[in-house]
Amino acid sequence: MANLGFIDRALASFDQCPWSTFAGTSGHYASFPATTPAATPISSNVxxxxxxxxERRRxxxxPWTLVQGVLAPFQFLVFAVSLWLIVWYLATGEGAELATASIIAKTLVLYxxxxxxxxxxxxxxxKYLFAPAFFWEDVVSMLVIGLHTAYLYAVVTSALGIREQMLLALLAYASYVVxxxxxxVKLRSARREAERMTSLPRRPQGRAT
Structure with missing residues (x-):
């Protein structure tokens, strides 16, 4: 994976996704212990x-790690352009078709x-969803998908007027930002976690007695 270092540094600059090529790492990291020694007390707030x-090895x-690292900043770029088009339409009444197309594109990237x-x-x-490490992120992701899907339904069925569709899209985008x-936050936590592990002194490899 070392040959992907440049890509990872570029993706990390967006800092929007926990799935960059070395998300949560800084250089070579120390491995987390697979088990905690029974003699070591664990605080309940740790x-x-x-x-x-x-899990870090996997x-x-x-290859899906790199895919996610590319798609996350791309989705943010599509979101930013689409948001501008929506605001432009709401402010001027012009560009409804272009704004609608951009929201549909954003939804397809989201899917x-x-x-x-x-x-x-x-x-x-x-687990495909709701792994403990990303449980609440997945919960909110379901809301994001639901709101984007509701927008598509409103467009296809004309259940809402064009202005109401744009307002629904803004609600969906707000959930996406959250x-x-x-x-x-999870990415920053993972990086700090890796830095702490890297700073731990390595155990000397002594001979067994």
Missing amino acids: RPPIYSSE RDAS TIMITGSIWEREVFG NAGQFL
Whole structure:
């Protein structure tokens, strides 16, 4: 994966997704212990690591990690353009068709990233959705998908007027921003977690007695 370092640095600059090629790492990281020694007391307010050592290995080996790292900033770019077009329409009454097309494009990108993200989650955590490490992010993601799908339904059936459709799209976009913020916080936590593990002194490899 070292040959992807440049791509990862570029993707990390967006800092919008927990699935960049080395999400939550900084260079070479120390492995998390697979088990905690029984003699070591664990405080109830100490959070478990986001990734176990094996989950980190699977994450870095999965091709879907890079797919997610590319799709996340791309979705944000589509979102930003679409948001501008929606605001332009609401302010001027012009460009309804272009704004509608941009929202549909944003929704299709969302569907793509949710499907590939579920595959990624299955490969890394063994569950397509609601893995403990990303449970609440997935919960809000369901709301995001629901609102975007409701928009498509409103467009296809003309259940809402064009202005109401745009307002529904803004509501869907607001939920997307909240969800992106969740993932940003999780990414920062994962990176700090990796930095702490990297700073831990390595155990000396002494001979068995």
